[in-house]
Every structure is written in C-alpha cells, then in structure tokens.
Amino acid sequence: MLLLFSKFYAKCYQSKILLKGNTVFKSVFKSELERNSVKKWQKIWNQTTKGSITKAFFSRVEERLSMKLYTNQALTTILMGHGNIKAYLYRFNIIDSPTCPCSKDDQHIDHLICECELLKPQRDMLRFSVSKKDNWPTSKYKLISNHFKALKIFTNQIPYDSLG
Numbered sequence: 001m002l003l004l005f006s007k008f009y010a011k012c013y014q015s016k017i018l019l020k021g022n023t024v025f026k027s028v029f030k031s032e033l034e035r036n037s038v039k040k041w042q043k044i045w046n047q048t049t050k051g052s053i054t055k056a057f058f059s060r061v062e063e064r065l066s067m068k069l070y071t072n073q074a075l076t077t078i079l080m081g082h083g084n085i086k087a088y089l090y091r092f093n094i095i096d097s098p099t100c101p102c103s104k105d106d107q108h109i110d111h112l113i114c115e116c117e118l119l120k121p122q123r124d125m126l127r128f129s130v131s132k133k134d135n136w137p138t139s140k141y142k143l144i145s146n147h148f149k150a151l152k153i154f155t156n157q158i159p160y161d162s163l164g
C-alpha cells in the first residue's frame with residue numbers, strides 16, 4: 001500500500017512544474033505552449049506571400065493540424081502546386097513552355113482541377129461527388145475539408161506522365 005501511494009505521489013509530483021513561483025500541471029503548461037505556437041504559426045502564415053495555393057486549401061493552421069490527411073506525392077502536388085506540373089517546371093526554367101498539352105491554358109492547379117479537357121473523366125467523378133453536397137466548382141478549402149476522399153481519388157488518377 002505504501003509503495004502504491006509513493007508511486008502515485010511521485011507521478012503527481014512529476015506532472016507539476018514550478019513556473020514563476022506557481023505550481024502548474026505540465027499538461028496545462030504544454031497545451032498553453034502549443035496554443036501559443038499555433039498562434040504564432042498562424043500569424044506567420046497570414047503574413048507570408050508564399051504558398052498561395054496551399055493557403056487556399058488550408059487557411060487556418062489549427063484546422064490543418066486537426067485534420068488527419070494521409071497524403072502522397074500526387075495529392076501533395078495539387079495541394080502545393082509543386083511537382084510535375086508545367087507551370088511549376090516552367091517557373092524554374094526546367095521546360096520551355098507552361099502550356100498544357102490540351103492547349104487551352106497554362107498547366108496550373110486550377111486548370112487541372114477545373115478546366116483541363118484531358119482530365120474530363122477524372123473531373124466528372126470529382127464533380128459528381130462534390131455536387132452531392134456543394135456547388136461545382138467549389139473552393140479549394142471545401143475540396144479538402146468536405147471532399148477529401150474524392151479529391152484524393154482525383155489526384156491519384158492524374159496521368160502526369162501523359163500530361164507532360
């Protein structure tokens with residue numbers, strides 16, 4: 001019994017820390033630290049001029065951190081606009097033209113999601129799924145928060161090799 005009491009007391013003692021003369025639970029201190037970190041991150045995220053595509057999907061850091069998203073290369077390419085996309089490759093002088101093989105526009109994320117005729121079958125499936133709950137076209141924010149599964153299927157079916 002004494003041993004159990006000692007272990008319990010040791011556990012309670014370890015879970016508290018002294019902060020500015022006050023004893024606080026480590027868990028309270030940790031969650032306050034996390035809250036402040038997320039607040040600072042959000043402030044930086046709001047101020048940066050980079051990552052505009054990703055910002056359109058995720059405007060709130062706290063919300064993104066609470067999402068359980070299992071990503072892969074195809075999805076990350078769409079969420080960031082970085083990868084085997086002509087507009088991105090052209091920006092870094094890797095290819096000579098940003099124009100999509102469909103010839104309708106530069107091959108950027110919005111073109112792939114909403115316009116490219118080469119992705120019509122994939123988009124039709126995405127649009128069908130989105131239309132059950134939202135209007136088409138919908139925002140990137142709604143795509144990620146309300147239609148993640150359909151978006152992931154869409155991104156997995158983009159034949160990047162034949163779009164290059």
Ligand SMILES: [Zn+2]
Nearest residue numbers: 100102116117
């Ligand atoms: Zn196209």
